[in-house]
Amino acid sequence: MNQIQNIFKNAQINTYCVLQARFKSKTHWAQLRKKTGPKYKALNHFDDFYGSVFGSKWDSMREALLRKSKYVALINNYGDPEETMDYLAQRGAHCLKNLMSIQKNFHDQYTPQKETETKNNQDKNLDNYISKLQNEDIAKIYPQGENIPEKLEFSNNKILHAEQKQMENPEISKSYTLDQALEQAQIDDSRIIHPSMGLSSEALYQYVPATKIKGLDDWVPESFHYSFYSKRDTDFPLIIEPETEFEFPEHLKVMTYEMNSEYDKFPEPKRCKTGVFNYYPLDGASVLGVLAMCLRGGERALDLCAAPGGKALAALQTLLPDVLVCNDASVSRSNRITRIFSDYLMDYEVGNKWQERVLITRVDGRIFTDDQGFDTVLVDVPCTTDRHSVTEDENNIFRPDRVKERLRIPEMQTQLLMNALRLVRVGGAVVYSTCSLSPAQNDGVVRAALQRAFGEHSVVASIRDLTKPFSALSSTLRLGTGQARPKYGQLVVPDIAANFGPAYISRLVRIK
Ligand code: SAM
DSSP, X not given: OHHHXXXXXXXXHHHHHHHHHHHHSSSOHHHHHHTTSHHHHHHHHHHHHHHHHHTTHHHHHHHHHTSOOOOEEEEOTTSOHHHHXXXXXXXXXXXXXXXXXXXXXXXXXXXXXXXXXXXXXXXHHXXXXXXXXXXXXXXXXXXTOOSOOSEEEOTTTTSSOHHHHHHHOTTOOSEEEHHHHHHHOOOOGGGOOOGGGOOOHHHHHTTHHHHHHTTOOOOOOGGGGGHHHHOOOOOSOOEEEEOOOOOOOTTOOEEEOOTTOSOOOOOOOOBOTTSSBSEEEEOHHHHHHHHHTOOOTTOEEEETTOTTOHHHHHHHHTTOOSEEEEEOSOHHHHHHXXXXXXXXXXXXXXXXXXXXXXXXXXXOXXXXXXXXXXXXXXXXXXXXXXXXXXXXXXXXXXXXXXXXHHHTHHHHHHHHHHHHHHHEEEEEEEEEEESOOOTTTTHHHHHHHHHHHHHXXXXXXXXXXXXXXXXXXXXXXXXXXXGGOOSSSEXXXXXXXXXXXXXXXXXXXXXX
């Protein structure tokens, strides 16, 4: 009996000590566990990457990203549009088209000279960041510090063709492909970790060369993600010209609250007399992608990554395209397009009218084919969805089991944009957009796609600079300037006063 009492007593003391230690600690254990979750990983990654590239501008973007975002009201032309606009105007909202026409006259003093300087700065910051990552990758591959190459190149996406170059010119001995580098690496066996040991794949990624060399083929270096951006050859026509054909579509009705407005919340959407909802709430930055399409009456348009359908709905609300093909590789997500269209487009289910004009397809956008050619293609690609990544753990691209998928995002985006450039007719336009601040997924992908579309398919497209038309949005949202100004597109940066985005929009017109 005494023995049992002693065991209980000891157990009580132990439990007490553990509990005491737990409660004594300033940070609760549950909080500690949570802080290593995907959204914290995303935030740490962005602090490192965006902090290096955008400098002090990142602080305010970061703060806004972590706060509740703003949205605008896309008025439904198939509901009671005038009534809805009056109703929202009484609650302090303004018509975006009117705000833009008021602002238009104030933005004629744009100075390209100054911007060129800051663009170069962004390149320099990003180059430094990429070389830091490369050094870290090299240190992982060469833990013993022998035979270290100056630079790793990546052969598996066939971008850099380093192996080929080396065969043609044996003098180039310091440039290694990743596979060559791994072949020659001195392996530190103490770092070999087998997945059967039950570690998370996150831990495995920290023991990189071993997993690759042991044939587990489950490793991609972090710097791979940036390899598109770091390649800056100009062996293709890189044309940038001002956009002169921009017009706000006559029938597109968007209501928004101005920057710093006291109000920023819309009431719930309501069913109209016609049975459809009166407005669709969406991020104001999404409207810019549709504006950049510069749609014209009677056009045949394609939305290559359309689900859940917000931008496709806005494109239809312009009442301009004759045909809109809404494609998405995900079946479940593309079912949401159908639901949204049934809720917003009158007689969408019953009449044949819509079925002739709006086609929903479920094909991988990288291999989507068409024999007629489109007038306009929107490529709103899957990306790191920065706002979602720092605020939600669910379906987060920074989850350890999605590392490979995340690091390969720029390659996927480039393939989608390349295919869009092939699908558009000569004279037609492609709009590329992301909801990320990453220059690697934005400018980097535009450049890589232009280069590869030219090299592999002789397609030439010019970049249309939307700076001037979009400057009229300055009372509504914040566009990246200085270090946050991209070279080939426009960047909507989150801001506490105008918490939209992030979104990157680049307009390309095919000329060959
Ligand atoms: N444009 C949409 C909107 O405004 O509602 C949002 C598009 S979302 C940013 C990206 C979409 O790309 C996702 O719905 C995803 O299913 C789709 N996607 C991912 N990979 C794809 C691929 N290879 N081909 C086509 N769509 C793809």
